Amino acid sequence: MKIAKEYHGNVLVVAAAGELDHHTAGALKGCIQEELAKGRVRNLVLDFTGLSFMDSSGLGVLLGRYKELGKWQGRMLVFGLQPPVEKLFMMTGLNKLIPIQGDLSACLTALGA
């Protein structure tokens, strides 16, 4: 899994490419937690354009971050879902907690960033 991060104001944008499963979940969690610890992040955007696979271990790590951001009423948005990943989002209702947007600018607009 390849992970990249960038800031748009207080919005942290994390791009994860490859496969998100139990084996790779820890790396994604670690990367996001490292940024959250800096106290600069208000909202989080996930760029899953390059993510070809995700299972319920991925759900777990995303739900964990959702709870973290909830501590300061931060929001999480996602864009770039490939069909298998989108299916898992819809099937589990994760899209209700982490809404799916069309692209990065839609995410930033939704967040008022």
Next chain:
Amino acid sequence: MTMEVLNYFTISFPATSRNESFARVVVAAFAAQLDPTLEELNEVKTAVSEAVTNAIIHGYREGRGEVVISCSLRQDNSLEVIVKDNGVGIPDLEQAREPLYTSRPDLERSGMGFTVMEEFMDSVAVETRPGAGTSVTMIKKITAWEQGGNGKN
């Protein structure tokens, strides 16, 4: 009911997380013989990933152990996948299969593993015995080309 088996394989591998991706790719490559759609193939991969991850995290508690996968293609164009471990077993199976239940909230597990397997496969049967291990048998019928109108193109 016995169903004629057209092809099969069995593999075993150490219960380490790096083998999760290996396991789902192997099963998907084998299932490709049934000409599944990309969507069906992804559903199989996800279900296998869930079962193998359960074996590693819950069966062996991320310790040493071996996971065995037996796969067969049957005459009715269905795929059977059996994922087996010799781990600790599941004390309360009914509870374990409930959506959102996890025995390991400390690990940020979503508790959706069995739900995903059930959603993506046609049937999921679990045999488990405390101290002896768990075996998950999943069957998925792959839509056939000749039936037409099934979205294959």
